[in-house]
Amino acid sequence: MDDHSLGVLMKFDHYMPVPIHFGWGRLSELGEVAASLGRRALVVIGRGSVRRSGALDRALDSLKGAGVEAVVFEGVPPNPTSMVVYEGARLARSERCDLVVGLGGGSSVDCAKGVAVAAVGDRPVWDYVTGELPKKALPVVAVPTTAGTGTEANPYAVLTNPDIKEKRALNRPPFTYPRASIVDPELTLSLPPRQTAITGMDVLFHALEAFVGNRSQPVVAAMAEQAIRGVARFLRRAVRDGADREAREGMSWACTAAGMAINGGGTTALHGMEHPVSTHLDVSHAEGLCALSGPYLRYLVDV
Ligand SMILES: [Fe+2]
Missing domain, CATH: 1.20.1090.10 (Dehydroquinate synthase-like - alpha domain)
Known part of the structure; x- marks a missing residue:
């Protein structure tokens, strides 16, 4: 491999603000991490694998133990759509959630990022994909259960708009960076x-x-x-x-x-x-x- 550090006259910016909590069993620290960011969490999950594996129960136990209330938003599909984000945002608003936890594969975490923006924005999430700048967003905690997207360490959330058959990244730093990520290899077993x-x-x-x-x-x-x-x-x-x-x-x-x-x-x-x-x-x-x-x-x- 080329050594990119040997260049001359280098000029670049580097910004990666996400605290990463990496290691076996660290899902148990979700409550403590979440409690520093909010009091009532929308927990965004997919179509049931985190229920079957027990990861959801452990996440909810950890949140409860730290005094964080939880509302589960279930059923995010593999390619999350702007409509699913809309439904999640509506639930977050009606339940007065002040924090979003994305627990699952990249689709659940990306959906959580979209929900965090849409829940407090005054426009549909796709407007923020195509150029509108959010003024604020709920904090997101990313808890990936696959080793795939890496969304826990960047500001990208890939969303699909089925009306116009388009798939693009919602990329609005700092709002779409997770405020913290828990990377627990046990969840991938x-x-x-x-x-x-x-x-x-x-x-x-x-x-x-x-x-x-x-x-x-x-x-x-x-x-x-x-x-x-x-x-x-x-x-x-x-x-x-x-x-x-x-x-x-x-x-x-x-x-x-x-x-x-x-x-x-x-x-x-x-x-x-x-x-x-x-x-x-x-x-x-x-x-x-x-x-x-x-x-x-x-x-x-x-x-
Ligand atoms: Fe990818």
């Missing part, structure tokens, strides 16, 4: 092999794209390298044996490191090409990336 594999490839492509992109800089390169090495070492192991704790931990860190890499470096044409694919076809983001990666990587080798 129940992820099935296929999901582990494709979300792990999302990690790889975040790191690769940030590294080769024209906004790469030393911090981006360092985080990307951590992520690429982590995927190379641990992804196969995590797919073959989901109970391999060292591999799960390695992938959780690779995911967060890749999230930090795209925080500074962004993504490139591969993610740009993928978003229309998973908007128009019934595939996940990671499946779309895998399908497009062959031609993209051949293009990279050529340039």
Whole structure:
């Protein structure tokens, strides 16, 4: 790999304000973290896996133990839509929530970011995607249960507008940065092999794209390298044996490191090409990336 720290006349900005609480069992600290940000949390989850795994109960216990009330918003689909965000925001307002917890895969956390903006904004969330600047947002705590999007370490929330068949990132720092993220590898233990594999490839492509992109800089390169090495070492192991704790931990860190890499470096044409694919076809983001990666990587080798 090129050493991006050896450049001359470097000029770059770096900003990553999210406190990351990384380690086994740290879901138990959710209540303490949340209590520093609010008193009544909207807990945004997907379609039931965090219920089945017990993660939701543990999260609710932790919140209750710290004196934080919780309202659960359940049913976020794999590609969260502006309509789902609207429903979540409406619930947050009617329940007078002052905090949003995103517990689940990237879709739940991204939806939580959208809800946090829409709940206190006076416009539909898509206006904030396309250019309107929020004046405020509820604080978000991100608790990822997959090693995939890295949304816990950046201000991006990928949302879909089904009316115009468009998928774009809500990217409104500082409001869409989580105010804190809990990255607990234990939460990934129940992820099935296929999901582990494709979300792990999302990690790889975040790191690769940030590294080769024209906004790469030393911090981006360092985080990307951590992520690429982590995927190379641990992804196969995590797919073959989901109970391999060292591999799960390695992938959780690779995911967060890749999230930090795209925080500074962004993504490139591969993610740009993928978003229309998973908007128009019934595939996940990671499946779309895998399908497009062959031609993209051949293009990279050529340039
Ligand atoms: Fe991605």
